[in-house]
Amino acid sequence: MTRVFLSYAEEDGSAARRVAALLEQHGFDVFWYEKTNLGVFNQTLATELGRADRFVALFSRHYQQSDWCMKEFYTADRMATDTKTNRPVITVCDVGEFDEPVDPFVGNHARQDLRTLSETRLAGLLATFGVQAAAAEEGGRFRNREQELTNLLNALSLSSGQDLWVVAAPPKMGKSWFLREVERGLTAKKWGGTRLLDLARWPELWGAPAKVVVELMGVNVVPEDDTLTEDEIEDIAREVSKRGDNQLYLLDSAERLDRHTAAEVRSALTDVYAHLVERRVRKRFSMIIGTRRPDTWRGLGRYRQHRFRTLVLSEFKLEVIEDAVRDGSPDAEDSLVRKSALLLQQESDGLPALLLAWLRWAQDANLIGIERGLRKPATFDAVTAKYVKTELLTRDVLFPSGDGNVLAKKAVELALKVLVPYRLVTQSHLKFHYDDDQALRDAVGAAGWKLRDLWAALNSNSLLEPRSGLWRVINPPIRRVLYRYYYRSDDERVTAHEEAKWCYQRWTVNEAGSEQVTMMKECLWHELCRQLLQQPSELRQALPEAAGQYAKAFLSSGLYDRREFVECVHELLIEDHEFQLALYDHTGLFQEVLSAIDTAVSEGT
Known part of the structure; x- marks a missing residue:
């Protein structure tokens, strides 16, 4: 060495x-x-x-x-x-x-x-030192980021543009690559100075908000405590303002900070920014936070006008996948390119690194054999299963704060297995399975945990995201990939959706208000998935019937009348693009489901 x-x-x-x-x-x-x-x-x-x-x-x-x-x-x-x-x-x-x-x-x-x-x-x-930066492959992995990149670079270049940004993305969506592309883009424009701090490399800073700010800004200020004083804020602003060029500060891997530390860093950075703005110097001072958990960077702080705006990097869309297939097979017919792109989208769910792996496999198969090859379990193991094990179910993703041993990792993985069939989860979902799953209880005990410790670990990892109230979600494309990884056969998937339905049906009487409407929608989702797997030929008749039955079963709240219930259910289903996409090949069925709910509620019992 x-x-x-x-x-x-x-x-x-x-x-x-x-x-x-x-x-x-x-x-x-x-x-x-x-x-x-x-x-x-x-x-x-x-x-x-x-x-x-x-x-x-x-x-x-x-x-x-x-x-x-x-x-x-x-x-x-x-x-x-x-x-x-x-x-x-x-x-x-x-x-x-x-x-x-x-x-x-x-x-x-x-x-x-x-x-x-x-x-x-x-x-x-x-x-x-003889080390070459491998940017070409990364650029291929995240090829659909040009629009987001252009928008952000323009915002930083325009005199009236936004200065404070949060770039948010689930694991392996290209966040770190994106920050470095912003840096390269501004350097090419000779915009000014940039400084990047990747917290993944600095675990000693994860619990020290004042040191994070000092390190990010690159100033010679020695904080007296974990929280910066007003004088220290002014010293930082004074030192930064003396730098001759525009300045961009990028903080990557900010999910390593817990909620309290992130709030302290956010507050201090906006304070520094406010001091710089007040000095009215003719230079730009911009900040970009890269994180898997953007919720910790929301808030006004003392200066309402200085807020971080969030830019979310999502999965690749079909058009991008088509372009990638066409680049790899320029002589292929358009119909074959389209069909291949659809199949690759289904397998990768648009996750960049997984798509790249599937594209390599598809090129080896010369596109013609894609459909046949996808049906082989060995292909799934070689591509998707390998991606899950090496990119998603890793210590870095499951335990961003650096905690977690082998036993804890096993407990979290088993918990994810019971949760990935659900689109919305709470601790009650986890308890439902914990009470009935001996293997999960044994793994939690072996890790020295109780149920609440397992739920806390899930909430602190990079896969579970807050939605509204007590609801949590696993990022949809990642959830779908994990679902296919954990449940390989149709029989296993049918059983998973049956259990999920029963989990919701237990609450038909106990819950009230909008929570009950949400539970009815999710119960109907699991019924749809079960029918698609088990009896697709009967879907047109069976799904509206099930929708009507669920509407009657869940309408037990005295907080609103029947018409309000129907309108709320309709609104949630109309906004549910995943539900409608599952019915894409069944023209008119979605409207029949809405009508069945309306009729069932109007008829009462």
């Missing part, structure tokens, strides 16, 4: 942490004093310099003024020309302003301009 000695002044510690994390991520063994904190400093330096294969100096005015830093550099420079010692390759990275003339010993070595720590410039540093 290549050993790297990182030399820097204390004032440039923020840049040092960023560079060290980048090099360590790519497999280099990095020595930097703040991290290692070893015993006697002199002996440590001598030992590490003697072992180093590469010497990286983060050069600035602070570095020039530090006798210790220059001593490190002279020692490395002498070793680089000494045939009797290990000869490190020296790279000088400019991370701040410096005084001219530069010492000839420094000027004689390769220089990298990292005064703006953009992805492009960091990629240039990696290139000197």
Whole structure:
């Protein structure tokens, strides 16, 4: 493993942490004093310099003024020309302003301009280590983001555009790639300076909101506590305002922060922004938060006019998949391209990384054999099952905060299995299955948990999202993929929907108001899924009959009259695109379902 000695002044510690994390991520063994904190400093330096294969100096005015830093550099420079010692390759990275003339010993070595720590410039540093950034494949994975990217870049470029953004996406939807594309786009436009902090690399910051802000802004402010004081906010704003260019600050993997920490960071960032706006400098100060949990970034704070606007990255649509199929098979007939795209959409649900895997498989099958190949269990195992295991059911996704051992992971996976048939879930859904599932209870006990601990773990992971009130959802395309992964046969799926119906039917009398209307709609959804699997030829007659029966069974609330109940059910079903899509091949059946509900309620019992 290549050993790297990182030399820097204390004032440039923020840049040092960023560079060290980048090099360590790519497999280099990095020595930097703040991290290692070893015993006697002199002996440590001598030992590490003697072992180093590469010497990286983060050069600035602070570095020039530090006798210790220059001593490190002279020692490395002498070793680089000494045939009797290990000869490190020296790279000088400019991370701040410096005084001219530069010492000839420094000027004689390769220089990298990292005064703006953009992805492009960091990629240039990696290139000197023989590491090439693999952006081409990522670009293919997230090819439908051009419109969102253009809109955001325009907003940041227009003088009246929005400055505060949250880019939200479930796991593996291209959020981190998108942030880096924003950074590259602004760099290409020579818009100004950008700075990105990826919290996935800095677990020590996850519970320290003040340090997150200081690290993100790259300022020399030492917080007295976890919450920034007003004076510290002003100091940060003053230091940032002195920077000559437009400034964009990007915070990625913000789902690592718990709700309280995220709220503290959001409040502090909007306070800093307000101070910058009040200074009326002719520069843009923008911030983008990348997260899988956008709900933690909602709120006004003290400054109502400074709110984060959310941009959601969703799954790929059919048109994008058609373009991808056509790119891979330019000579294929349009009808074959369309049919293949529909099949690949059904299998991937538009999830970028899963779609890429299916596209590779389809190209190997030359498109002609897609339909036949999809019916083979081995194909599903090789593509979708592999994706689920390596991309979704991972510790990073299930336990963003870094907690969770093997036993906890097993308990969460079993809980997900019983929940993925549901489009809406609450703790009551989980308890319904927990009470009747010995394997789930055993796994929860083995993890040292109780039911409430399991529910808390599910709520903190990246798959479960809040919807309204107590309702939670698993992101729809991810839910559908997990459903197909956990329930492979039609019989297993029929049983899952039957259990889900019974879960809702238990509440026909106990619940009231809009909750009961929602439960009726979901009960009808599970009946639709069961009929499509078990008796599709009888669907036109059976589904309206079931809809009428459920309407009578669930109409037991005294909070509204029959007409209000019907109108509410109609409204929810009309807004339910997934329900209507399931009836796409059954022309007119959706309207028959609405009429059956109306008739059943009008007739009473």
